[in-house]
Structure formats: structure tokens, C-alpha cells
Amino acid sequence: xxxxxxxxxxxxxxxxxxxxxxxxxxxxxxxxxxxxxxxxxxxxxxxxxxxxxxxxxxxxxxxxxxxxxxxxxxxxxxxxxxxxxxxxxxxxxxxxxxxxxxxxxxxxxxxxxxxxxxxxxxxxxxxxxxxxxxxxxxxxxxxxxxxxxxxxxxxxxxxxxxxxxxxxxxxxxxxxxxxxxxxxxxxxxxxxxxxxxxxxxxxxxxxxxxxxxxxxxxxxxxxxxxxxxxxxxxxxxxxxxxxxxxxxxxxxxxxxxxxxxxxxxxxxxxxxxxxxxxxxxxxxxxxxxxxxxxxxxxxxxxxxxxxxxxxxxxxxxxxxxxxxxxxxxxxxxxxxxxxxxxxxxxxxxxxxxxxxxxxxxxxxxxxxxxxxxxxxxxxxxxxxxxxxxxxxxxxxxxxxxxxxxxxxxxxxxxxxxxxxxxxxxxxxxxxxxxxxxxxxxxxxxxxxxxxxxxxxxxxxxxxxxxx
Numbered sequence: 001x002x003x004x005x006x007x008x009x010x011x012x013x014x015x016x017x018x019x020x021x022x023x024x025x026x027x028x029x030x031x032x033x034x035x036x037x038x039x040x041x042x043x044x045x046x047x048x049x050x051x052x053x054x055x056x057x058x059x060x061x062x063x064x065x066x067x068x069x070x071x072x073x074x075x076x077x078x079x080x081x082x083x084x085x086x087x088x089x090x091x092x093x094x095x096x097x098x099x100x101x102x103x104x105x106x107x108x109x110x111x112x113x114x115x116x117x118x119x120x121x122x123x124x125x126x127x128x129x130x131x132x133x134x135x136x137x138x139x140x141x142x143x144x145x146x147x148x149x150x151x152x153x154x155x156x157x158x159x160x161x162x163x164x165x166x167x168x169x170x171x172x173x174x175x176x177x178x179x180x181x182x183x184x185x186x187x188x189x190x191x192x193x194x195x196x197x198x199x200x201x202x203x204x205x206x207x208x209x210x211x212x213x214x215x216x217x218x219x220x221x222x223x224x225x226x227x228x229x230x231x232x233x234x235x236x237x238x239x240x241x242x243x244x245x246x247x248x249x250x251x252x253x254x255x256x257x258x259x260x261x262x263x264x265x266x267x268x269x270x271x272x273x274x275x276x277x278x279x280x281x282x283x284x285x286x287x288x289x290x291x292x293x294x295x296x297x298x299x300x301x302x303x304x305x306x307x308x309x310x311x312x313x314x315x316x317x318x319x320x321x322x323x324x325x326x327x328x329x330x331x332x333x334x335x336x337x338x339x340x341x342x343x344x345x346x347x348x349x350x351x352x353x354x355x356x357x358x359x360x361x362x363x364x365x366x367x368x369x370x371x372x373x374x375x376x377x378x379x380x381x382x383x384x385x386x387x388x389x390x391x392x393x394x395x396x397x398x399x400x401x402x403x404x405x406x407x408x409x410x411x412x413x414x415x416x417x418x419x420x421x422x423x424x425x426x427x428x429x430x431x432x433x434x435x436x437x438x439x440x441x442x443x444x445x446x447x448x449x450x451x452x453x454x455x456x457x458x459x460x461x462x463x464x465x466x467x
Contacts, residue, residue, distance in 0.1 A: 018231040026220040033216050040126045040210060041176075047128070048179045048205045128207040129169050135178065135204050143210075144168045172206035179205040261302055264295040271295070304359045313357040313439055317464045320352040320361065320394065324385060327365045331373065342373065343382045352387055352394050353464040360435045364444070367428040368398045368457050375402025375455065389463055396459045397447065404451040413446060436461065 075095055127143040141148070146165045172178075181203040271288045274280065280288075328346050335342050365385075372383045387396040405413060414433050429444075436444040442461030449455035 018227045022224040022227050025223050029220045033213055044207045048181050052181045125210045131204050133202045172208045175208045264298040267295045301359055315355040315357055317355055321348050323362050327362050331369045341380045346385045348387045354394050354461050355464050364432040364435050367432045372400035375400055393460050394463045399456040401454040404453055404455055405449040
């Protein structure tokens with residue numbers, strides 16, 4: 001149940017983490033887009049103001065506008081007279097050009113610099129269209145994918161370009177409110193006529209977001225898609241790993257149960273065959289019955305161990321020394337069956353009291369001693385169990401002279417399914433660590449190991465109070 005809850009929490013944490021990243025990205029991107037949009041609006045406003053000021057300054061900065069208009073009318077009168085009474089046509093055209101040039105003087109250098117050097121290069125690439133007072137007929141445009149020289153195109157291309165321009169204008173109308181440009185034309189001949197605004201001509205600047213802002217608005221959603229894919233891959237990958245681990249765990253538990261039950265069952269079958277002997281003497285019969293009782297008791301302990309794994313076991317204050325001695329005595333009986341000469345010694349103080357579950361703690365010791373026996377491949381070797389107290393904890397160390405463990409594999413030995421044995425299932429150390437850490441509040445660690453020399457495992461659990 002704990003592993004299932006941990007798995008669910010990890011999956012939920014992964015999803016929450018990914019969603020948090022996506023939300024944060026959307027929020028920060030939106031803030032950046034809003035600021036960039038404000039800058040673009042300021043640029044468009046500055047552009048509209050510059051256009052307005054350029055025209056008005058050109059008109060207001062020339063103090064001889066009335067004289068130039070009279071001179072222009074005089075030149076028009078001369079053009080209508082007979083040729084003998086007037087200047088030549090070339091001279092009149094030159095005078096007309098000079099008057100037109102003078103009417104535009106003096107130049108508005110400051111506004112022309114802002115307009116030509118800052119705004120016209122379109123550093124922000126903001127699409128914009130200037131219309132007349134009706135807001136329907138485009139006068140000028142930029143960054144809308146339509147060339148400025150529409151009149152130079154063919155008839156079909158011109159119609160297509162204007163239709164595309166009108167479509168862009170309609171989208172701009174729904175995006176932002178236009179910026180008006182007010183131009184005073186009261187002093188321009190014929191300028192006030194038809195304006196309907198008391199001598200003021202009104203134009204409108206329509207604009208939309210630049211391509212950069214559009215891409216930035218789409219980017220968080222693209223990022224969200226990739227985050228979603230990452231969550232899906234991580235979720236399914238983690239689920240596959242968990243299923244594989246659970247499959248290995250169940251298979252290992254089944255094998256461990258068969259192994260635990262196999263030894264006493266084999267012994268029971270042997271003693272039963274002995275009891276069936278017709279001429280069995282009373283002494284051997286009594287011994288067989290005693291061993292059968294021991295094997296039955298062993299089966300009961302095995303059943304208790306597996307039943308305690310799935311629930312919180314009951315911890316009682318007990319002396320660990322007899323548990324270690326009994327487990328070592330049980331293992332000593334197995335050593336001759338392997339055809340080896342291995343010395344299994346126990347060196348412990350008189351008493352080591354701790355709150356523990358006797359069956360599960362004996363199982364931990366049995367796993368460590370079995371691993372030590374399997375690690376000794378030579379005909380001779382030794383296993384030493386030592387212990388003591390330090391800083392309020394009880395420490396029990398199991399040291400062997402086996403083949404040892406490579407340093408790179410230390411982190412894997414407690415992982416379920418990992419085993420250095422050809423027929424091993426890699427569950428003993430994993431279950432032993434779980435029993436020590438989850439049930440007894442201690443730790444099971446590999447203290448030292450050298451290839452070809454042996455290994456030392458340490459069990460450390462809190463000591464029980466004297467009371």
C-alpha cells in the first residue's frame with residue numbers, strides 16, 4: 001500500500017510540476033507580450049503624431065503662404081494669356097516649380113528625422129494602414145504584405161492586392177481602436193471644402209500586432225504541448241517501470257516463499273520416511289518426532305513472517321542475542337550440506353535489548369547469513385557476527401570472506417530484482433532493508449566490500465530503554 005501511495009503521489013507531483021511550469025510560462029509570456037504591445041502602440045502613436053506635425057509644421061513655419069498663393073494664381077493667369085504676351089512655357093513651368101518648392105519651406109528637419117530614421121525603417125514591423133475620414137479607403141500602408149506601388153501592377157494583380165489590403169484593414173478594425181490624425185487645411189486653397197470639420201482634415205491609423213507578438217502568443221501553447229508530451233512519456237514510462245518492479249517483486253516473493261517452505265518440507269518428508277521404517281528403535285523415533293515438531297514450528301514462523309510483511313508488525317522489547325544465536329545455529333546445520341568448511345562465529349555482548357519483531361528480525365539475519373554463505377565460493381571461509389551499542393543504537397555487523405561486491409554495484413544491491421547469483425531473484429536484501437527501515441526505524445547498510453576479500457553489512461536500530 002505504501003508503494004502504491006508513493007507511486008500515485010509521484011505521478012501527481014509530476015503532473016502538478018509540469019502544469020506549474022506551463023502556467024508560469026503562460027503568465028510570464030503574457031506579461032512580456034503586454035509590455036511589447038504597449039511599446040508598439042507607443043511607436044504607432046508617435047508615428048501618427050509625427051505625420052500630423054510634419055504637415056502642420058510645413059504649413060505654419062512659412063510666413064509667406066498667402067503671398068505664394070497669390071503668386072501661384074498670377075502664374076496661372078499668365079498661362080491663360082496669348083503666347084506673345086506671356087513668358088515662355090518653360091519659364092512659367094520653372095516659376096511654378098519654384099513657387100511649389102518655396103511653399104514647402106522651411107523643411108521640418110526634426111520631424112523628418114523621427115519619421116524617416118526611426119519610424120519609417122519599421123524596426124518593430126508593426127502592420128499599419130492610414131485611411132481617409134471615411135475609415136474605408138486606404139491612403140498609405142506598411143507591413144501588410146501589399147506593395148506600396150499598387151498602381152504599377154497589372155489590373156488583376158492590383159484588384160487582388162487591394163482586396164488583400166481591405167481584408168487586413170478589416171482585421172485591424174476589430175483588433176484595436178484607430179489613432180486619428182488631425183490636419184489643419186483652412187489656409188490651403190480648397191482644403192476646407194468638403195471636410196465638414198471647420199477646415200480640419202481627419203485621417204485614421206489602423207494597426208495590428210506584429211509577427212513577433214503573434215509568435216510569442218503561440219509559443220506558450222506549443223511549450224504546453226511539449227510539456228504534456230513529457231508528462232505522458234514520464235507517466236507511462238514510470239508506470240511501466242512500476243509494473244515491471246511489481247512483477248519482479250511478486251515473482252521474487254513467490255520464489256522466496258517456496259524457498260522458505262522448501263527446507264522444512266524436505267526435512268519433514270525425510271523424517272516421515274524414517275518413521276515408516278518397521279524396526280525403528282524408540283530413540284530414533286523420539287528424535288524424528290522432535291525434529292518434526294521443529295519443522296512444523298519452522299513452517300509456522302515462515303507463515304508469520306509473510307503475514308507480517310503486509311501489515312504493521314507488533315514490536316516488543318526483546319533481547320537480540322538469543323535471536324542471533326538461534327539463527328546462526330540454524331545456518332550452521334546447512335553448511336555441511338554445501339560441502340564446505342566455513343566457520344560461523346557470533347561475538348556479542350551479554351544482552352542487546354531493542355524493540356523488535358522477533359520473526360522479522362530473525363528473517364533479516366537469516367538473509368544476511370545466507371548471502372554471506374553464498375558469497376563464499378572457496379572450500380574454506382569464515383562468517384563473523386559482531387555487535388554492540390553506540391550513541392543509543394544497537395549495531396550488528398555480519399562480515400564474510402566471500403567474493404565481495406564491486407564499488408560501482410553498491411547502490412544496486414538493495415534494488416528489487418538485482419542479484420549477482422545466476423539463480424537469484426534479488427529480493428532478500430530489498431526485503432531485509434524494508435523490514436529494518438520501515439518496521440524497526442533503523443538502517444541496513446553495506447559498510448565495506450572488497451572484491452576477492454569479502455563484505456561487511458551493518459544493522460543499526462534504536463536500543464530499548466532500560467524500563
